[in-house]
Amino acid sequence: MKMNTDTRDEGPAIVVEGLVNRFGDFAVHDGLDLTVRRGEILGVVGGSGTGKSVLMRSIIGLQQPDAGRITVLGRNLCGEGAETDLVVRERWGVLFQGGALFSTLSVGENVEVPIKQFYPDLDPAFRAEIARYKVMLTGLPEDAVQKYPSELSGGMKKRAGLARALALDPELLFLDEPTAGLDPIGAAKFDRLTRELQETLGLTVFLITHDLDTLYEICDRVAVIADKTIIAVGTIPELVATGHPWIEEYFNGPRGRSAHDAHLRGEAVNAAANGAEIGA
Amino acid sequence: MMERDALWRESLARGGNCPHTFNPMQNSAHHSLEPLGEESDADGSRLVLSGQLTLAHIGPLETDLRRIDGPVRVVDLAGVEEIDTVGAYVVCRMARLHESDITGASPEAERLLAAVREIDTAGDTHPHRLPVWERVPTALGERVFGARGGIYGVVGFFGQVLVGAASLARHPSRFPFKALVHQMELVGVSALPIIGLMSFLIGIVIAQQGSVQLQQFGAEALTVNLVGRITLRELGVLMTAIMVAGRSGSAFAAQLGTMKLTEEIDAMRTIGISPIEVLVIPRIVAATFMMILLGFYASVLAIIGGAVVGQFALGINFVAFLLRIQEVVPTHDLWVGLIKAPVFGLIVAMSGCYNGLQVRSNSEEVGRRTTMSVVSAIFAVIVIDAFFAVFFTEIGWG
Known part of the structure; x- marks a missing residue:
């Protein structure tokens, strides 16, 4: 996310090649390939149990794959010649499904944890100040900083989890079903927040979701997991054009259609507003 | 860095x-x-x-x-x-x-x-810290008021259990027999090895140490009285209660506390199941009943431990030791132990269940409440035991 004058490698953010994950005899992934470009929001969709979360856990190193190669931000994390020191951890942030906040720490202290871990020399007062600022960056009210996770609503927990994920100014953000369990207004706000942060901070976002509105509104590309691999990656029109039955059902089912219509309506409203401005 | x-x-x-x-x-x-x-x-x-x-x-x-x-x-x-x-x-x-x-x-x-x-972080979110001479009395006062709340809570919980028991007595078909049997196995049967070993060793220690002291008066024979009376009246039941508090009281608190956190208990209430009837009463009945059996079992094992010392160190024949127990230990000593045992079991189970149900908010609380359930159960057991000791002596069961 940093503005750089140096020549940092500008290759893809994440490259997964030939990933194999097995639980006993059951293969979740078999030869899965996926590339996430820098600065994009990639949505990952798939039916329940197709291994979306397992894919994310493999990339961030919580699940040791049975075979395959994973490169994140130019660093080989898995496969032949893998690096063992995970300096790259500092360059990514993860938002787990339920927020995964540390229940015995306040929201502010939760955000301080990664900062303290990587920069133990920082003045504690300044660290607390950074944490407060990050919490407010995610749109939480100021008094949320001192609250404990048990005192927060589901949506606030997600925002607090996002604040912790953003604590170290990561280049890469992993979101696991960020809008699941949120009301439609809260979900739309969270989508907008994700997009805004992605634009201001120049993030690359890897986003697992079931939320069709999220896919239409903020994802640059969508990857579909089915049959133990990624069957297609692209924009939603490109995916629908592949004619795969599951994709067809997913985007052209009743929910897919209404999300699509809502998206079109939103665009029409924007276009009308722009037209009015030009006219005036 | x-x-x-x-x-x-x-x-x-x-x-x-x-x-x-x-x-x-x-x-x-x-x-x-x-x-x-x-x-x-x-x-x-x-x-x-x-x-x-x-x-x-x-x-x-x-x-x-x-x-x-x-x-x-x-x-x-x-x-x-x-x-x-x-x-x-x-x-x-x-x-x-x-x-x-x-x-x-x-x-x-x-x-x-x-x-x-766009973000205004100008506000100061650091809470104002009181000076120490105000902070300490404040904390003390909060504790005292907290203790008062705790007493209300315990009395209220006891009332809830009585209401639950009455309701089960009116509708015996609702009684959770399966859960009761399961808890009896966990509290009683699976505790047999550890409580047996503990009591056996305590019997050995009492007999051995007692005989060393009694030898000075040439009264080694009284070791039999010492072992028989102290284990049946006091130690058998008391040590068992402490062991059950550590084994089962803590388990009750941790189980119920976790169920509280995962909203299982709330789910039961919405379905119309009373958590007191389904979760608390089987545990209390199991612990109360099994304490009687475990307390008696512990006393027996302790006497056997004493008899082993008698056989090998004091020159008292094993069988003679046991027969002598029958002569020197009055029957009311056995009754003293057997009356205390269910009371201790009730206290241990109540403490575990009450503390488990008090868990709110987070996982740290589960640990805190589990510890508290064991500490307060053991403390209450020892206090009640002191009252019993005075009471039984006063009614002539000395």
């Missing part, structure tokens, strides 16, 4: 790319204050920031910036190589404090600064 620097240097030597920097010489953020030029007639200075305004390097700079007190009219970012949200935050805070203008920001820096400006 040293460790990380070493890591970067090492990775530089390998030619790998590092997260923040390629040149260790640039590895810092700097500032300098310059007087404003001719173009301005106001007095004040220009703050020139350069280097890397990122979380990794900003620590020392931030401390230095706090010390600047003169009027700063302009903050110049032209020399900044790298900036992140923390850097932008520090710059914005500086500019807001001195009401100065920001110049020389690159488009990316401008974007970050714009995002930061």
Whole structure:
């Protein structure tokens, strides 16, 4: 996310090649390939149990794959010649499904944890100040900083989890079903927040979701997991054009259609507003 | 920090790319204050920031910036190589404090600064800390009031259990027999090995140590009286209660506390199942009933331990030891133990269940409540035991 004058490698953010994950005899992934470009929001969709979360856990190193190669931000994390020191951890942030906040720490202290871990020399007062600022960056009210996770609503927990994920100014953000369990207004706000942060901070976002509105509104590309691999990656029109039955059902089912219509309506409203401005 | 620097240097030597920097010489953020030029007639200075305004390097700079007190009219970012949200935050805070203008920001820096400006973190969220002479009495007072609440809570819980028991008595078909049998197995049967071993060893210790003292009066034979009476009246039941509190009381608290956290108990209530009837009463009945059996079993094992010492160290035949027990121990000693046992079992189970159901909010509370259930159960058992000791002596069962 940093503005750089140096020549940092500008290759893809994440490259997964030939990933194999097995639980006993059951293969979740078999030869899965996926590339996430820098600065994009990639949505990952798939039916329940197709291994979306397992894919994310493999990339961030919580699940040791049975075979395959994973490169994140130019660093080989898995496969032949893998690096063992995970300096790259500092360059990514993860938002787990339920927020995964540390229940015995306040929201502010939760955000301080990664900062303290990587920069133990920082003045504690300044660290607390950074944490407060990050919490407010995610749109939480100021008094949320001192609250404990048990005192927060589901949506606030997600925002607090996002604040912790953003604590170290990561280049890469992993979101696991960020809008699941949120009301439609809260979900739309969270989508907008994700997009805004992605634009201001120049993030690359890897986003697992079931939320069709999220896919239409903020994802640059969508990857579909089915049959133990990624069957297609692209924009939603490109995916629908592949004619795969599951994709067809997913985007052209009743929910897919209404999300699509809502998206079109939103665009029409924007276009009308722009037209009015030009006219005036 | 040293460790990380070493890591970067090492990775530089390998030619790998590092997260923040390629040149260790640039590895810092700097500032300098310059007087404003001719173009301005106001007095004040220009703050020139350069280097890397990122979380990794900003620590020392931030401390230095706090010390600047003169009027700063302009903050110049032209020399900044790298900036992140923390850097932008520090710059914005500086500019807001001195009401100065920001110049020389690159488009990316401008974007970050714009995002930061929208957030007003001026408010002080640090809670006001009271002086120690107010804090200590406040904490003490809160504890006293908390203890009062705790007593209300325990009495209320006891009432709930009685109501639950009455309701089960009216509808016996609802009684959770399966859960009761399961709890009896957990509390009673699976505790047999550890309680047996403990009691056997305690019997050995009492017989051996007692005989050493009694020898001085030439009264080793009285070792039999000592072992028989002390285990049946006191130690058998008391040690068993302590063991059950540690084994089962803590398990009750942890189970119910976790169920509370995962909202299982709330789910039961919404379906119309009373958690008191389904969860608490089987545990209390199981612990109360099994304590009688375990207490008696413990006393028997302790006497056998004493008899083993008698056989090998005192020259009293094993069978003779047991027959002598029958002669010297009055029957009411057995009754004293058997009357106390269910009371202790009730206390241990009540303490475990009550504390488990008190869990709110987080996982730390489960641990705290589990500890509290064991500590308060053992304490209450010993207090009640003292009352029993006086009571039974007064009614002539001395």
